[in-house]
Amino acid sequence: MTTQQLTRNQGLVFDVLSHSDGPLSAYSILDKLRDSGFRAPLQVYRALDKLLEFGLVHRLESINAFVACAHPEEDCHAHGLTAFTICETCGKVTEFHDHVIEDRLKGFARDRNFKTGKTTIEIRGTCAGCA
Amino acid sequence: MTTQQLTRNQGLVFDVLSHSDGPLSAYSILDKLRDSGFRAPLQVYRALDKLLEFGLVHRLESINAFVACAHPEEDCHAHGLTAFTICETCGKVTEFHDHVIEDRLKGFARDRNFKTGKTTIEIRGTCAGCA
DNA sequence: GCAATTGATGTAATAACATTACATTCATAT
């Protein structure tokens, strides 16, 4: 999936997210898109659902916010597990992939016959710049 | 912290959570405590804040719910990082601790001078019983 | 062409989750 074949609403939402320097809530995305004709939360949530599906956007569960993928040109899903650091001071989000952690979690799930769906790894704290 | 020195509201909330077979939202805890005199969400949230602080309860960020710690007699905070599997079918939650993952995340944070606060690891999927 | 299907959109209403603000009560330490 590339950014080319997005619908208008999906493209607008992705554009807002990828030009933001931090994660945004669905409602702040909505506010930024009022001038583009957005009127209701559902317009944002529907676009986000698709962007998440395409791997162009990530949802940060611990702060109820959304962030553009750090490498949307690749298929982020293909990287396997994605983990994040989230600075609680400046909002900066860093995305990373760790195969050791991934294997470890896979092993734990396999040992217990737990069928893994989506996995969340989020570290909240303070980034180097804000320390 | 043991369960002895809890206030009335904290004790009631902990009791509801520890007798539940799955995680509960703050509002469903509230509903279960109406007969005990609870009237407002804040009564639940305040008790939960303390129970989280004491390490008697965990918050599941990805489902906006709370669960009693699997080993409240020990100090769960002392175990370091806590990770969860969450069955999306039956709601069953399993808590586990993995030092390899913990060290790996610590290393990542240290390398980037990221000061770690709270870390969330949650695997949503299907448990063995529901497969 | 034209119905049928599917995916996307617009809009309103509502549900679910969480916090702010302020007054009061309780425990306990001086």
Place this chain on the structure above:
DNA sequence: ATATGAATGTAATGTTATTACATCAATTGC
């Protein structure tokens, strides 16, 4: 007894997310 800090009661509000229903657009099969 009184000052302090912790806990509580209550109402109002703020924030996040979904349901329901109507409409529109692109695609497919005939």
